[in-house]
Amino acid sequence: MKVGFIALGCAKNLVDSEMILGILKSAGIELVDQPELADAIIINTCGFIESAKKETLDAIMEMHQYGKKLIVCGCYAQRYKEKLLKEMPFIDRVITLREYPKIHLILAKTLREDKLKHLPLAFETRLLTGSPYSPYVKIGDGCDNRCTYCAIPLIRGKYQSRQAEDIIAECERLVQQGAKEINLISQDTSRYGTDLPGGWNLAKLLERVSRIPGIFLVRALYLYPDSLTDELLLTMEKNPRIAKYFDIPIQHCVNRILKQMNRRGSKERLLEQIANIRSVMPEATLRTTLIVAFPGETEAEFQELLEFVERVEFDRLGAFIYSPEEDTPAIDFPGRISEEEGLSRYDRLMRLQKKISRKKSRQQIGKVHHTLVEVFDSETLFYYGRSEAFAPDDIDGNLVFQSRIPLEIGRIVPVQIKEAIGYDLLGDAIIEVTT
Numbered sequence: 001m002k003v004g005f006i007a008l009g010c011a012k013n014l015v016d017s018e019m020i021l022g023i024l025k026s027a028g029i030e031l032v033d034q035p036e037l038a039d040a041i042i043i044n045t046c047g048f049i050e051s052a053k054k055e056t057l058d059a060i061m062e063m064h065q066y067g068k069k070l071i072v073c074g075c076y077a078q079r080y081k082e083k084l085l086k087e088m089p090f091i092d093r094v095i096t097l098r099e100y101p102k103i104h105l106i107l108a109k110t111l112r113e114d115k116l117k118h119l120p121l122a123f124e125t126r127l128l129t130g131s132p133y134s135p136y137v138k139i140g141d142g143c144d145n146r147c148t149y150c151a152i153p154l155i156r157g158k159y160q161s162r163q164a165e166d167i168i169a170e171c172e173r174l175v176q177q178g179a180k181e182i183n184l185i186s187q188d189t190s191r192y193g194t195d196l197p198g199g200w201n202l203a204k205l206l207e208r209v210s211r212i213p214g215i216f217l218v219r220a221l222y223l224y225p226d227s228l229t230d231e232l233l234l235t236m237e238k239n240p241r242i243a244k245y246f247d248i249p250i251q252h253c254v255n256r257i258l259k260q261m262n263r264r265g266s267k268e269r270l271l272e273q274i275a276n277i278r279s280v281m282p283e284a285t286l287r288t289t290l291i292v293a294f295p296g297e298t299e300a301e302f303q304e305l306l307e308f309v310e311r312v313e314f315d316r317l318g319a320f321i322y323s324p325e326e327d328t329p330a331i332d333f334p335g336r337i338s339e340e341e342g343l344s345r346y347d348r349l350m351r352l353q354k355k356i357s358r359k360k361s362r363q364q365i366g367k368v369h370h371t372l373v374e375v376f377d378s379e380t381l382f383y384y385g386r387s388e389a390f391a392p393d394d395i396d397g398n399l400v401f402q403s404r405i406p407l408e409i410g411r412i413v414p415v416q417i418k419e420a421i422g423y424d425l426l427g428d429a430i431i432e433v434t435t
Contacts, residue, residue, distance in 0.1 A: 001029050001030065001039050001040070001111060001112075001113055002029070002030045002031075002032045002037055002038050002039050002040075003024055003029050003030070003031055003032070003038055003039065003040050003041070003042060003111070004031075004032050004033070004034070004035045004037070004038035004040070004041040004042070004063075004068070005017065005020070005021055005024075005031060005041070005042050005043075005044070006041070006042070006043045006044065006059055006063065007044045007129070008043070008044060008045055008046045008052070008055060008056055008059060008074070009044070009045070009046030009048065009052060009074065009075065010046065010048070011136045011183075011185050011221075011392075011393070012136075012138055012141070012185055012186065012187065013044060013046060013074060013075065014129070014130070014136065015126070015136055015137075015138045015185075016044060016074070016100075017044045017129070018126045018127050018128055018129055019121045019122065019123065019125070019126045020042065020044065020073070020103065020107075020121065021126075021127040021129065022121075022122070022125035022126045022127040023103075023104055023107075023116060023119040023120070023121060023122070023125055024107075024116075025125075025127050026115075026119050026125050027113055027115040027116045027119055028115060029111070029113060035063055035066045035068065036066055038066070038068050039068060039069065040068055040069035040070070040071060040092075040110075040111055041063045041066065041068050041069070041070055041071070042071045042072075042073065043056070043059055043060060043063060043070070043071070043072050043073070043074075044073050044074040045059075045060075045072060045073065045074035045075060045076035045077055046074065046075050046076060047074075047075040047076035047077075047078070047079045047080065047151070047155060048075065048151070048152070049320065049323035049325070050323045050324075050325075051323070052076075053076060056076045060072060060084075060088060060091070064088075064090055069092045069110070069111070070090065070091050070092050071091075071092060071093045071094075071095065071107070071110060072084060072091050072093070072094050072095070073094070073095040073096075073097075073100075073103070074097070075097065075155045075156070077094050077095060077096055077097075078096040078097040078098065078155050078156075079151065079154065079155050081094045081096055092110060093106065093110045095107075097155070097156065097157075100121060101120070101121070102120075103120075103121060104116045104117065104118075104119045104120045104121065105117055123166065123170045124170075124173070126170075130392070130393075131374055131392070132174075132177060132178050132179060132410075133178060133179055133180045133181065133372060133374065133409070133410040134179065134180065134181040134182075134183065134372060134374070134386070134392050135174050135179055135182065135183070136183045136184075136185050136392070137167060137170055137171055137174070137182055137183065137184055137185070138162065138185055138186060139161065139162050139167050139184050139185065139186050139189065139192050139205065140159055140160060140161045140162055140186035140187070140188070140189070140191070140192055141156055141157075141159070141160055141162075141186060141187065142156040142157040142158050142159045142160050142187060143156060143158075143159055143187040143188050144158055144159045144188070144191070145188060145224065145262075145263075145264075146262055147251070147261050147262050147263060148260065148261055148262045148328060148329040148330040148333075149261060149291065149294065149322065149323075149325065149328055149330040150325070150328065151325045151326070151327065151328055152187055154327055154328075156187060159186075159187065159188060159191050159194075159195065160195065161191075161192050161193055161194070161195050161196050161200070163196070164193070164196070164198070164200045164204075164205060164208070167184075167205065167209070168208055168209060168212075171209050171212055171215075171218075172212050175212050175213070175214045175215050176214075178410060179215070180214075180215070180216040180217070180372055180410060180412060181215075181216055181217045181218070181219065181372055181386075181392075182209055182215065182217075182218045182219070183218075183219045183221055183391075183392055184202075184205070184206070184209070184218065184219065184220045184221065185221050185222060186222065187222065188222060188224050188227075189202060189220050189221060189222045189223055190202055190220075190222075190223040190224045190227030190228065190232070191224065191227060192205060193205065201229075201231070201232075202220060202227075202232055203229070203231045203232040203234075203235040203236075204235075206218055206220060206232075206235060206236070206239070206242050207235050207239060207242075210239050210241035210242050211241075215241060216241070216370075216372065216412050217241060217242075217243050217372075217388055218241060218242055218243065219242075219243040219245055219388070219391070220242075220243075220245075220247075221247045221391065222247055222249070223246060223247055223248050224248070224264075225248050225250055225265055225269075225270060225273055226264050226265045226269070226273070228246075228248070228273055228276075228277070233276070233277065233280050233281070234280075236281065237280050237281050243388040244281045244283060244284040244285065244388060245284070245285045245287070245388055245389065245391065246277055246284060246285065246286050246287065247287045247288075247391065248273075248286065248287070248288055249288055249289035249290075250263075250270055250288050250289075250290065251263055251289065251290060251291050252290060252291060252294065252305060253267045253270060253304065253305055253308040254267065254297075254301045254304050254305060255267050256301070257294055257296070257297060257301060260294070260295075260296065260330070260333065261291075261294065261330070262329075267308065271311075271312070274286065274312055285315045285316065285388070285389040286312075286314050286315050286316070287314065287315060287316035287317065287318075287391070287396070288314050288316075288317055288318075289317070289318045289319065289320070290305065290309075290317065290318075290319045290320075290349065291319070291320050291321075291322050292305070292319055292320070292321055292322065292342060292345040292346050292349055293321050293322045293337035293341060293342035293345055293346075294322045294330070294337075295322065295330060295333035295334065295335045295336050295337065296333060296334060296335030297335075297337060297345075302345050302348075305349070306348065306349065306352055309349065309352055309353065309356070310352060310356070313356050313359075313360065314353070314356070315357070315360050315389070316357070316391075316395070316396050317349075317350075317353040317356075317357075318395070319346055319349050319350060319353075320346075321339075321342040321343065321345075321346050322337065322342065324336075354422070354423075357397075357422070357423050358420070358422060361397075361420035361421075361422070361423065361424075361425060362420045364389075364417045364420060364425055365417050365418065365419065365420060366416070366417065367416070367417050368414050368415065368416050368417075368430065369387035369388075369389065369399060369414070369415050369417060369425070369427070370387055370388075370412055370413070370414055370415075371385040371386065371387045371399055371401070371412065371413055371414070371415045371429075372385050372386050372387075372410070372411075372412055373385045373407050373408065373409055373410065373411045373412075373413060374386065374409065374410075375409070376407070376409065381402065382400050382401065382402060383400070383401050383402065383403060383407060383429070384398055384399070384400055385399050385401065385413075385415070386399055387399060387415070396423065397422065397423030397424045397425070398423075398424045398425075399415065399424070399425045399427070400424060400425070400426050400427075401415045401426065401427045401428055401429055402428055402429065403428070403429035403431055404429070404431055405431055407429065407431075413429045413430070413431065414429070414430040415427040415428065415429050415430065416428055416430055
């Protein structure tokens with residue numbers, strides 16, 4: 001049996017994909033990259049916003065053309081199972097997230113592979129598809145925040161923390177296999193431990209993971225702004241193995257819109273929290289995500305958002321144009337912004353951020369970044385890597401550098417920054433050559 005696999009969506013979904021791939025490999029199933037060689041194709045889907053849903057449907061239709069057995073799972077499958085079965089009857093099996101505890105039994109029946117019956121999803125058998133030196137580790141699933149624009153709680157359910165001992169065991173195993181950086185993720189990472197006994201929280205988890213022998217860095221992604229406790233900031237500040245990197249999606253700054261979004265906090269509180277981070281850790285990297293063209297957003301409110309961004313000067317910033325989602329409160333809000341105006345506001349925001357990022361990047365010239373070597377380009381003779389100021393998957397740009405001697409992928413090297421181009425930093429590895 002040969003199986004092709006397509007993973008769509010976010011890093012959380014990627015971890016799910018790697019767990020499914022792990023049980024397939026453990027069952028002796030051959031995994032192939034070319035769909036025409038497969039006996040069956042599995043698509044792990046995303047259903048977060050309209051563009052992601054379109055990508056999912058395009059992938060299903062493209063894979064259908066190969067005439068193979070087709071299995072669809074993931075967030076889109078959870079949200080639209082009946083629609084898929086009705087409108088795409090050629091799909092052989094739709095597996096929802098709620099069925100994941102028995103996915104091995106479903107796949108065993110669908111693929112006619114009895115070995116799968118004894119292989120439930122497990123982090124122990126996860127098959128990494130990205131960099132083995134910088135894997136993601138999922139510490140929870142679901143979300144309790146109930147933002148009015150977001151369907152994640154409808155898809156993934158309430159927030160559930162993973163047991164700390166399981167997380168630590170997985171991190172230890174990954175470091176033993178060569179990982180240098182561990183990236184902790186969930187829909188709301190800062191909520192970790194609130195539903196667990198024993199006093200676990202994100203600060204304690206970060207501190208514990210940072211003590212694993214051989215680890216270079218542990219990073220927490222997707223932090224809710226008002227969950228940044230003094231304990232968490234102090235833990236991050238004093239521990240050199242914890243990345244001074246704050247991924248805090250604030251979505252907006254205007255108080256009226258924050259209330260409409262059902263976001264906790266206020267503009268004033270956000271400014272206070274950001275100032276607190278920078279007072280404790282002046283060199284910290286701040287990343288955020290914003291939504292433009294939310295229903296009812298006036299031009300004056302958008303200008304207020306631009307002024308906020310200009311004042312705060314985030315190191316990194318991503319943005320989305322509001323996407324109306326079924327069964328969310330915001331879909332019924334008045335004042336829908338036109339697509340043309342949404343694109344205009346998105347472009348204006350990102351032009352401003354590009355100017356800010358250029359300024360922030362230039363401030364790095366002359367500084368030394370301890371960098372994880374990830375890629376070597378044999379044509380240009382440049383290495384690509386990341387320091388603690390760069391999240392995985394190129395979302396923050398690249399750190400590009402040269403070295404006088406060959407470097408092993410996965411090594412940590414000091415790199416002095418010589419130049420800044422847009423979001424990218426260019427430099428030279430500081431290597432002592434002995435004779």
